[in-house]
Amino acid sequence: xxxxxxxxxLIVSISPHIKSEESVSRIMWSxxxxxxPALVMAVYFFGPRAFFITAVCIISAVLSEYYxxxxxKRKVTIGDGSAFLTxxxxxxxxxxxLWSLNPFTIHVPVIGSFVAxxxxxxxxxxxxxxxxxxxxxxxxxxxxxxxxxxxxWTEPTAAFVALDAKTTATPLGILKEEGVEKLMEVFGDKIxxxxxxxxxxxxxxxxxxxxxxxxxxxxxxxxxxxxxxHIPVSFVGTVAVLAWVFGxxxxxxxxxxxxxxxxxxxxxxxxxxxATDYVTCPSVKKGQIIFGIGCGALTILIRLKGGYxxxxxxxxxxxxxxxxLIDRGFKTKVFGAKRK
Amino acid sequence: xxxxxxxxxxxxxxKKELSADKPITEAKPRQRVVIPLSQHxxxxxxxxxxxxxEVKKGEMIGEAGGFVSASxxxxxxxxxxxxxxxxxxxGKMVTSIVIENNGEEEWTILKxxxxxMSLSPDQIKEKIRDAGIVGMGGAAFPTVVKLSPPKExxxxxxxxxxxxxxxxxxxxxRLMLERPMxxxxxxxxxxxxxxxxKGFVGIEDNKPKAVKTMEEAAQGQNxxxxxxxxxxxxxxxxxxxxKALAGREVPPRGxxxxxxVLVQNVGTAFAIYEAVxxxxxxxxxxxxxxxxxxxxxxxxxxxxxxxxxxxxxxCGGLRDKSVKxxxxxPMMGFAISSLDIxxxxxxxxxxALTEGEIVHAGDFKPCIRCGRCIDIxxxxxxxxxxxxxxxKGFYEGAKEYDLWDCFECGSCAYVCPSKRPIVQLIRLAxxxxxx
Numbered sequence: 001x002x003x004x005x006x007x008x009x010l011i012v013s014i015s016p017h018i019k020s021e022e023s024v025s026r027i028m029w030s031x032x033x034x035x036x037p038a039l040v041m042a043v044y045f046f047g048p049r050a051f052f053i054t055a056v057c058i059i060s061a062v063l064s065e066y067y068x069x070x071x072x073k074r075k076v077t078i079g080d081g082s083a084f085l086t087x088x089x090x091x092x093x094x095x096x097x098l099w100s101l102n103p104f105t106i107h108v109p110v111i112g113s114f115v116a117x118x119x120x121x122x123x124x125x126x127x128x129x130x131x132x133x134x135x136x137x138x139x140x141x142x143x144x145x146x147x148x149x150x151x152x153w154t155e156p157t158a159a160f161v162a163l164d165a166k167t168t169a170t171p172l173g174i175l176k177e178e179g180v181e182k183l184m185e186v187f188g189d190k191i192x193x194x195x196x197x198x199x200x201x202x203x204x205x206x207x208x209x210x211x212x213x214x215x216x217x218x219x220x221x222x223x224x225x226x227x228x229x230h231i232p233v234s235f236v237g238t239v240a241v242l243a244w245v246f247g248x249x250x251x252x253x254x255x256x257x258x259x260x261x262x263x264x265x266x267x268x269x270x271x272x273x274x275a276t277d278y279v280t281c282p283s284v285k286k287g288q289i290i291f292g293i294g295c296g297a298l299t300i301l302i303r304l305k306g307g308y309x310x311x312x313x314x315x316x317x318x319x320x321x322x323x324x325l326i327d328r329g330f331k332t333k334v335f336g337a338k339r340k
Numbered sequence: 341x342x343x344x345x346x347x348x349x350x351x352x353x354x355k356k357e358l359s360a361d362k363p364i365t366e367a368k369p370r371q372r373v374v375i376p377l378s379q380h381x382x383x384x385x386x387x388x389x390x391x392x393x394e395v396k397k398g399e400m401i402g403e404a405g406g407f408v409s410a411s412x413x414x415x416x417x418x419x420x421x422x423x424x425x426x427x428x429x430x431g432k433m434v435t436s437i438v439i440e441n442n443g444e445e446e447w448t449i450l451k452x453x454x455x456x457m458s459l460s461p462d463q464i465k466e467k468i469r470d471a472g473i474v475g476m477g478g479a480a481f482p483t484v485v486k487l488s489p490p491k492e493x494x495x496x497x498x499x500x501x502x503x504x505x506x507x508x509x510x511x512x513x514r515l516m517l518e519r520p521m522x523x524x525x526x527x528x529x530x531x532x533x534x535x536x537x538k539g540f541v542g543i544e545d546n547k548p549k550a551v552k553t554m555e556e557a558a559q560g561q562n563x564x565x566x567x568x569x570x571x572x573x574x575x576x577x578x579x580x581x582x583k584a585l586a587g588r589e590v591p592p593r594g595x596x597x598x599x600x601v602l603v604q605n606v607g608t609a610f611a612i613y614e615a616v617x618x619x620x621x622x623x624x625x626x627x628x629x630x631x632x633x634x635x636x637x638x639x640x641x642x643x644x645x646x647x648x649x650x651x652x653x654x655c656g657g658l659r660d661k662s663v664k665x666x667x668x669x670p671m672m673g674f675a676i677s678s679l680d681i682x683x684x685x686x687x688x689x690x691x692a693l694t695e696g697e698i699v700h701a702g703d704f705k706p707c708i709r710c711g712r713c714i715d716i717x718x719x720x721x722x723x724x725x726x727x728x729x730x731x732k733g734f735y736e737g738a739k740e741y742d743l744w745d746c747f748e749c750g751s752c753a754y755v756c757p758s759k760r761p762i763v764q765l766i767r768l769a770x771x772x773x774x775x
Contacts (some may be wrong), residue, residue, distance in 0.1 A: 001536075005726075008661070009665075010661050010664055010665055010675070010676065010677055010678070010679075011664045011675065011698065012431075012664075012666075012675045012676070013675055013699075013701045014402045014675075014698075014701070014761065014763060014764045014767070015666075015671060015672050015673060015674070015675075015748070015750050015753050015763060016670065016672070016699075016750030016751075016753050017666055017670045017671070017673070017693055017697075017698055017699070017765065018352060018507065018670045018671070018676060018693070018697050018698065018754065019692075019697075019698075019699045019753075019754060019759065020350075020352070020754050020755050022712070022755060022756075022757045023757050023758075024705050024708060024757045024758055026757070027358070027710070027757055035367065074541060076584070077705075080705075116617045125706075126706065127705065127706055127708060128705070128706030128707050128708045128758075129706065130711065152380075157429050202461065243372070278708045278709050278710040278711070279708055281709075283709045283710070283711035283714055283722075283724060284711065284714060284722070285711070285715070313435070331741070332714060332717075332720045332722055333720055334592050334719055334720050334721060334742045334745045335346070335579065335583075335589060335590075335592070335718065335719045335720045336579070336589040336590050336591045336592050336594065337592055337720075338591070
């Protein structure tokens with residue numbers, strides 16, 4: 001029986017033998033890219049400090065992951081872009097005022113990144129194993145540890161600013177402390193208020209202010225299929241409905257301002273970029289809608305009744321706990337199974 | 341009938357252009373053929389020949405080994421040189437009969453039946469049994485067994501599978517273009533054998549020419565409908581096909597007969613026609629030899645027992661950049677370790693893959709819960725959970741996620757961004773549990 005001489009051995013492994021182009025790196029770096037418009041607008045409004053804080057967060061996050069993986073003797077995976085993304089998201093959730101030499105506050109972003117990467121992600125097992133959104137835990141930690149520093153909001157200007165900028169309050173802060181009238185006093189009329197909120201000309205965290213820029217990035221992600229409408233629409237929709245029903249301050253039910261709530265605070269950033277984090281949200285689409293509704297309800301609850309003016313961060317973190325349970329409850333039905 | 345398609349599925353590049361326009365040509369006859377006694381699902385055959393025995397083309401050389409079995413026949417005329425263990429596509433050693441080809445192409449006595457449509461169902465089944473016909477779509481299930489469902493499960497619809505959803509393969513496509521009449525006649529014979537009144541032919545809509553030729557061949561048969569289906573993998577999986585054409589869902593772990601349907605590959609229908617009309621046993625089949633790693637892709641009609649190495653040589657040989665050769669299609673086929681294995685009744689294609697296309701095992705990330713696999717699983721499973729449970733050794737836990745309903749189409753592993761070997765993990769869990 002003649003045997004063919006083969007110079008090169010053939011690879012033998014299990015089916016399927018072909019793969020799609022998708023990869024974890026491609027997804028992570030695409031999300032990083034989609035956040036760039038918002039970062040650019042942040043620099044435009046808050047000055048180079050916005051870039052520097054974010055850069056410190058990113059560098060700290062990547063270095064934290066590198067050293068933690070070395071210490072734990074795991075494969076170093078900083079190239080996949082997930083630590084970069086955590087750092088970027090954390091940076092975008094911090095006030096621009098944190099870039100200050102006097103008083104010195106640069107250690108704050110570093111600590112936040114450390115908590116996000118080392119404690120929330122790596123100590124739980126690394127990518128894929130974390131229960132909570134790492135950037136949000138980092139931010140929550142900082143808010144609780146440095147409550148004053150984390151609530152000094154730089155006043156946005158339309159030019160690159162000098163080293164010390166004036167401070168202001170966020171629209172939601174004004175709304176909570178002083179009411180709608182004061183908000184109108186600051187912004188003039190409703191239309192101007194909405195326009196300013198849309199562009200990002202208001203106090204707030206670095207990445208949350210420019211709604212337009214965030215939506216551009218989100219549109220890119222949706223176009224590429226990296227996020228779907230389920231969580232953002234159910235999250236934002238619930239906030240809108242509940243804000244309309246319950247948001248009226250002293251004017252009764254169904255008199256709230258949904259648009260104000262949609263455009264303020266960290267809602268758009270949270271609904272499109274943070275609640276949609278694969279690892280910490282349900283993986284079944286129907287469950288994602290419940291998750292989004294829960295996030296929206298908790299956000300409004302905290303905004304209207306809680307002690308903080310903004311509730312997105314805690315809402316998402318609380319719903320993160322429920323994600324595995326939601327997946328369990330919405331387990332898919334096998335093909336051909338009889339409907340109960 | 342509802343042309344609903346199933347939920348999920350993927351769209352890998354179909355790569356059919358490499359061989360779609362290559363008409364079927366006969367593979368060069370070779371010096372010898374290696375015919376395994378087990379090339380079908382079920383009991384292996386018992387050898388019916390001795391060494392040095394002269395055999396004619398089409399002569400039975402192996403008797404069916406039981407009820408669920410199929411006989412094998414010599415694909416050439418010549419002499420039996422040896423009976424021994426030879427490797428098959430899966431690397432398993434199988435008793436095989438090696439026959440030296442005397443080049444005469446001398447057929448054994450065949451029974452011609454011009455009025456085949458007046459045969460009784462039992463007569464039809466006997467001819468199919470004698471011809472050793474098995475499913476040509478790849479599963480190689482003995483056809484006569486499939487055509488003998490228990491009395492409690494009557495069949496009312498027959499579906500011919502011309503979908504060929506695996507990338508690269510074009511054998512069924514060329515057969516539908518070149519021999520549509522024979523395929524339709526084969527369908528009619530199957531319907532006659534079961535007393536069935538309704539027949540369908542399902543073809544993916546990326547093959548419009550084939551839809552046309554088959555529609556023309558089916559003209560005048562008012563109980564046969566040729567349907568174009570959305571191009572999606574795995575549209576050709578029989579449960580998916582039944583849902584698309586008959587609107588019925590086979591129950592979990594069930595068979596098509598549970599919803600009164602029977603599915604056959606178009607190649608099998610062709611072989612049935614040849615067997616019933618001309619008495620020809622199953623001794624040859626169409627094999628698409630293709631891939632980016634092959635110099636001249638072709639659709640060849642190949643005698644069973646021809647070595648893969650001969651076919652590769654006939655197609656210009658492997659290019660330097662080829663790293664893997666698959667028997668079957670790239671989604672569910674078997675990677676072969678040696679080219680010196682014989683083509684069997686179930687070998688639908690030989691695909692030579694190149695470095696850029698393949699997945700390297702061993703280099704995978706944890707599950708990031710992106711949910712892509714859940715969205716596309718045709719069986720509605722949660723492959724992410726199955727892979728994680730299996731990875732961590734919780735094999736019994738995986739059964740809670742319907743582990744045994746997976747038919748290993750590979751769609752999940754295809755889309756996974758972490759490049760997890762999900763099918764491998766599922767097979768591991770299956771090997772550690774009972775259904």
